[in-house]
Amino acid sequence: MIRYQRGDRTAFVALVQRHQTPLYNFAFRQLRLQSAAEDVVQEAFIRVVQNAADFKHEARFTTWVYTITRNLCIDQMRKRALRKHASLDDARGADSDGPTLGEMTADKRANVEREATGDELKERIAAAVDELPDDQREVFLMREVSNLPFKEIADITGVPENTVKSRMRYALERLQAALSEYEEFARALK
Amino acid sequence: MDCEKFESMLIDELYGELDELTSAASKRHVAGCARCASLLGGLKATRRLAVLPMVAPPADLESKILAAEQSARKVVPFRGRMARAVSRAGSWAMKPQTQMAALFLLMIGGSMAFLRARVPSSADKSASMVVTENGAPAATAVASASPAGQTEAMDLAAAATAHGPLEPEHARQANAPAAIAADKASEAQGGLKDDELALRQRAATSNTKGGGLDPSNALGPGSGGGMLGAAASAAPPTSQGAPAATAAADGAFANAMAAYRAKNFDEATRDFDALAAGGDDNSALWAARSVRESSGCGAAVNRFDELSGRAFGTQPGYDATFESGECYKAMGSFDAARQRFSRLLTVPSHAARAQAELNKMSPSPYQAAPKRVAPAPAQQMNQSAY
Numbered sequence: 001m002i003r004y005q006r007g008d009r010t011a012f013v014a015l016v017q018r019h020q021t022p023l024y025n026f027a028f029r030q031l032r033l034q035s036a037a038e039d040v041v042q043e044a045f046i047r048v049v050q051n052a053a054d055f056k057h058e059a060r061f062t063t064w065v066y067t068i069t070r071n072l073c074i075d076q077m078r079k080r081a082l083r084k085h086a087s088l089d090d091a092r093g094a095d096s097d098g099p100t101l102g103e104m105t106a107d108k109r110a111n112v113e114r115e116a117t118g119d120e121l122k123e124r125i126a127a128a129v130d131e132l133p134d135d136q137r138e139v140f141l142m143r144e145v146s147n148l149p150f151k152e153i154a155d156i157t158g159v160p161e162n163t164v165k166s167r168m169r170y171a172l173e174r175l176q177a178a179l180s181e182y183e184e185f186a187r188a189l190k
Numbered sequence: 191m192d193c194e195k196f197e198s199m200l201i202d203e204l205y206g207e208l209d210e211l212t213s214a215a216s217k218r219h220v221a222g223c224a225r226c227a228s229l230l231g232g233l234k235a236t237r238r239l240a241v242l243p244m245v246a247p248p249a250d251l252e253s254k255i256l257a258a259e260q261s262a263r264k265v266v267p268f269r270g271r272m273a274r275a276v277s278r279a280g281s282w283a284m285k286p287q288t289q290m291a292a293l294f295l296l297m298i299g300g301s302m303a304f305l306r307a308r309v310p311s312s313a314d315k316s317a318s319m320v321v322t323e324n325g326a327p328a329a330t331a332v333a334s335a336s337p338a339g340q341t342e343a344m345d346l347a348a349a350a351t352a353h354g355p356l357e358p359e360h361a362r363q364a365n366a367p368a369a370i371a372a373d374k375a376s377e378a379q380g381g382l383k384d385d386e387l388a389l390r391q392r393a394a395t396s397n398t399k400g401g402g403l404d405p406s407n408a409l410g411p412g413s414g415g416g417m418l419g420a421a422a423s424a425a426p427p428t429s430q431g432a433p434a435a436t437a438a439a440d441g442a443f444a445n446a447m448a449a450y451r452a453k454n455f456d457e458a459t460r461d462f463d464a465l466a467a468g469g470d471d472n473s474a475l476w477a478a479r480s481v482r483e484s485s486g487c488g489a490a491v492n493r494f495d496e497l498s499g500r501a502f503g504t505q506p507g508y509d510a511t512f513e514s515g516e517c518y519k520a521m522g523s524f525d526a527a528r529q530r531f532s533r534l535l536t537v538p539s540h541a542a543r544a545q546a547e548l549n550k551m552s553p554s555p556y557q558a559a560p561k562r563v564a565p566a567p568a569q570q571m572n573q574s575a576y
Contacts, residue, residue: 009259016255024247038251045255049262053273125240143205145242150207165201169233172204176236183235 001061004052015061016045022146023069029129029141030073040076044069059155062148066156070138077134121182128178136171139164191219196226204233439465443473450476455484471497471506478510487517498530508540515547524551 003011020041027037047068048055055064132140138157142148150168154161176183196219202208203216220227282288446461459480465473474497482490494514501507515530528551534544 012259013256016252020247020251020255021244024251025242025245028245029242034248038248038254041247041251042255042258046258046262049259053277121239125242129240129242141242144237144240145244150201150205169201172233172236172240175240176232179236179239182239183232185239 001052001055012049015048019062019065020045023065025145026066026138026141027069027073029145030134030138031076032130036076040069040072043072060152063152063155066142066146066148066152070156073138121185124179124182125175128175131178132171132174136167136174139167140171140175143168191215193219193223193226196220196223197229200226200230200233203230204237439468439470443470446473446476450480450483453483455480459484471501471504474501475506475510475513479513482513482517487520491517491521502533505539508534508537512540512544512547515544519547519551527551 023041023044024037027040028034031037044065048065129137139153142153150161150164154164196216199208199216203213220230442461442465446458449461450458459477462473462477462480466477478490478493478497481493491514494510494517497510498507498514502511511530511533515527518527528548531544531547534540
C-alpha cells in the first residue's frame with residue numbers, strides 16, 4: 001500500500017491479486033449472489049483507490065479493506081431489506097440451467113471421505129452457515145474463510161475481541177447442532 | 191484449571207491462540223474432565239466438518255477492478271490529489287539524501303546572506319551616510335539642522351550637482367557657500383573643527399576651479415576620518431585636469447594645516463603664504479589666522495583686510511571680513527568692526543553671525559550718550575526767582 005501511495009500502480013495490481021479471492025468469498029457467502037459479490041469487491045477496491053491518500057498505516061491494509069467490504073455488504077443487505085436469498089437448489093443463470101449455489105460452493109478438493117457423503121453434506125453445511133445470524137456468520141466467515149485473527153476481526157466489526165470469540169463459539173455450536181447427524185463422521189475426520 | 195476457566199478460553203484453545211503454558215494447562219484439564227473434553231472435541235469436529243470451499247472469483251474480476259481503478263484515478267477529488275502529492279513530497283523529504291541536500295543549501299544560502307556585498311542603489315548614493323569621528327551620521331546632521339540659510343545652501347549644492355560644472359565664478363558662488371553652509375550645519379551639531387571646515391572649503395573651491403573633487407584630498411591627512419559634507423560629496427567631478435598638481439597642492443595644504451594644529455604658527459604661516467602666492471585665497475585666509483594666533487590681531491588684521499578687499503564675494507573673502515571685524519572688536523575699534531560686520535549683512539552665509547556680533551557690541555558713544563533734556567520752564571522760573 002505504501003508503494004501504491006507513492007504512485008506505483010503495480011503495487012495495486014499485487015494488492016488486487018492477493019485479496020480479491022478471500023474478499024470475494026466473504027462477500028459471496030454474505031450476499032449469496034455472485035454478481036452482488038463481484039460488485040461489492042470491485043467497489044471496495046475503488047474506495048481503496050479514492051481514499052488511498054488518507055490511509056495512515058495505523059492499521060493493516062487487510063483490516064481496512066475488509067472493513068470497507070463488510071460495510072458494503074451491510075448496505076447491500078439493507079437494500080434488500082429482507083434477506084430473501086435463493087435456495088441452494090435454485091438454478092443460476094439466465095435460463096435457470098446453471099449450477100446451483102450448493103454446487104458452486106462445493107469444495108472441489110474434498111477428500112474421499114467427504115465425497116462419500118455426497119452433495120447432501122455440502123448442501124447442509126452451506127445451508128447451516130447461511131442460517132447463522134448475520135453477526136455470527138460474518139465472524140465465522142472472516143475466521144474460517146479469510147483466516148483473520150480474532151483481534152483483527154474485532155477491529156473490523158468494531159466490537160471487543162471477547163465478543164468476537166463468543167460469537168464464534170455460538171456460531172460453531174449452531175453449526176454443530178445443525179450438522180449433528182454428521183457428528184460421528186466429523187469426529188472421524190482427521 | 192477448572193471447567194469455568196477452561197470454557198473462557200475454549201475458543202482460543204480451539205484455534206491454537208493460547209501460549210504454551212496455558213495451552214498445556216488446558217490440555218491437562220481436558221485429559222481429566224470428560225465434559226470439557228467432549229465440548230472441545232465436538233467443536234473441533236464441527237470445525238473440520240464445516241469447511242467452506244473457496245470459490246474462485248470470476249476471471250474478469252481483476253481486469254474489471256483495474257479498469258475501474260484507472261477511471262477512479264482520473265476523478266480523484268482535488269483534496270485527494272493534493273493529499274497524494276503531499277504524501278509523495280513527504281516521502282521524498284524524508285529521504286536522508288534530500289535532508290542533507292536541504293541542509294547544505296541552507297548553509298550555503300545563509301552564508302551568502304551574510305557575505306553578500308551590499309550594492310548601494312542610486313537613492314542610497316544620493317543620501318550617502320558618512321560617519322564622523324563622533325559617530326554621528328553626516329546626512330542626519332545636515333538634515334536635522336535646518337535654518338533657512340542651510341536649506342538655501344543645500345539647494346544651491348543640489349543645483350550645482352544637477353547642472354554639472356558651472357562657470358568658475360558662478361560655481362564658486364554656488365558650490366562653495368553650499369558646502370560651507372552644509373558644514374556649518376554639521377558644526378551646529380557639534381561635529382567639526384575649524385581646520386576640517388577649511389579642508390572642505392578648499393575642496394569645494396578646488397572643485398569649482400575645474401579639478402575633480404577628491405575625497406581623500408578634501409579630508410586632509412590630519413582629519414582622520416573626518417566628515418565629508420553631503421554637498422561636497424555630491425558634487426560631480428568636472429574634469430581630470432592637472433590631478434598631480436592638485437594632489438601636490440593638497441598635500442602642501444595638509445602639511446600647513448598639520449603645522450597649524452600643532453601650533454607651529456610660524457611654520458604654518460610660511461606654508462600658507464607659499465600656497466597663497468599661487469592665488470589660493472583659502473591659504474591666504476589661513477595664513478592670516480596663523481599670524482593672528484602667533485602675533486595677535488594687530489599683526490593679522492591687515493592680512494584679513496587685504497584678503498577681504500581682494501576676495502570679497504568668495505568664501506575666504508567673507509571669512510576674512512568677519513574675522514577682521516572680530517579683530518577690530520578685540521582691539522576696541524568698534525566702528526571699524528561694525529563697518530566690517532555691516533558689510534556681511536547682505537551675505538546669506540554670514541548675515542546671521544554678523545548681525546549677532548553687531549547686536550553684542552555696545553553702541554557707539556554717540557548713540558549711547560543720553561540726550562540732555564531741557565529744564566522745565568517752571569524750574570527756570572524758580573531758579574530765576576532765586
